[in-house]
Amino acid sequence: MSERILVIEDEDRIARLLQLELAHEGYEVAIEKTGRQGLKTGLSEAWDVILLDIMLPELNGIEVLRRFRNTNQTTPIIIITARDSIPDKVNGLDQGANDYVTKPFEIEEVLARIRSCIRLAKHIHEQNMEPSPKTLKVNSLVVKHRSHEVFREGKRIILTPREFDLLVYLMENWNLVVTREQIIQHVWGYNFTGDTNVVDVYIRYLRKKIDYDFDTHLIQTIRGIGYSMRESAK
Structure with a gap:
């Protein structure tokens, strides 16, 4: 079809x-x-x-x-x-x-x-279509993959589809460092030909929603390489 x-x-x-x-x-x-x-x-x-x-x-x-x-x-x-x-x-x-x-x-x-x-x-x-729901949890951050729901400390957080995909990718690579190029490939797709600076823009959006209002920041910048999701106090 x-x-x-x-x-x-x-x-x-x-x-x-x-x-x-x-x-x-x-x-x-x-x-x-x-x-x-x-x-x-x-x-x-x-x-x-x-x-x-x-x-x-x-x-x-x-x-x-x-x-x-x-x-x-x-x-x-x-x-x-x-x-x-x-x-x-x-x-x-x-x-x-x-x-x-x-x-x-x-x-x-x-x-x-x-x-x-x-x-x-x-x-x-x-x-x-997986038979069981996929739930990711990091610190107080919970992502319910099938329903596209995100919670931090019990508070529901509304994300755009791209923000959601980016968050899931970072959570799946907890404590690992991922480059901007890896993020582009996994979140935007291999055929994306735009500027990798779009990753920085979306990381900033994500931080405002899941980090800034909480005591523990989860998205860390690894200077000269990319980003990592790991715990870090304010």
């Missing part, structure tokens, strides 16, 4: 290009040209990947992303945007996007990022 991709893009030329190229690759493709209709279609049907423009009529892409993630935390979303500043990219990722592509883009890059998102989604689905 062909993977289904929803393209939410109001520029006719780009929408048509994506439709033709994706169909040529064997994907089933649907196009929506407004943010409001794109959100409605995205939530009403099952999609393997959503390609989402930022500058959309009726409802901008970031608001579409925010509302979609309130209901659906799992469907991969790739932002397509002409805004190439770091704050714009980080904002999109922080709202729950899985990846981003800047305009103008090469179609080969878009296809590679789609394949990466689909592989990762399938991997997460297979993990969630």
Whole structure:
């Protein structure tokens, strides 16, 4: 069965290009040209990947992303945007996007990022089909893998999908040092071609949520190498 991709893009030329190229690759493709209709279609049907423009009529892409993630935390979303500043990219990722592509883009890059998102989604689905729940515990931090719930000292902590994957990877490597490159490969995927500085950005997000308000800090910076999860007093 062909993977289904929803393209939410109001520029006719780009929408048509994506439709033709994706169909040529064997994907089933649907196009929506407004943010409001794109959100409605995205939530009403099952999609393997959503390609989402930022500058959309009726409802901008970031608001579409925010509302979609309130209901659906799992469907991969790739932002397509002409805004190439770091704050714009980080904002999109922080709202729950899985990846981003800047305009103008090469179609080969878009296809590679789609394949990466689909592989990762399938991997997460297979993990969630395990017969017994997977729970990770470090100090007072508890992660329930199948339900994507995170608690510290009994307080529930809300993470974006990318933050959750990063936290799980660090917890699975408790007391070990992992490099930025290793984190990129395991959390973003082997086909990720962005700047490894995105790891530092997400580590900062994660620290704000699971470390800063507690007496024991768990995420440690290993200067010149990467990061490690281990106990350290304030």
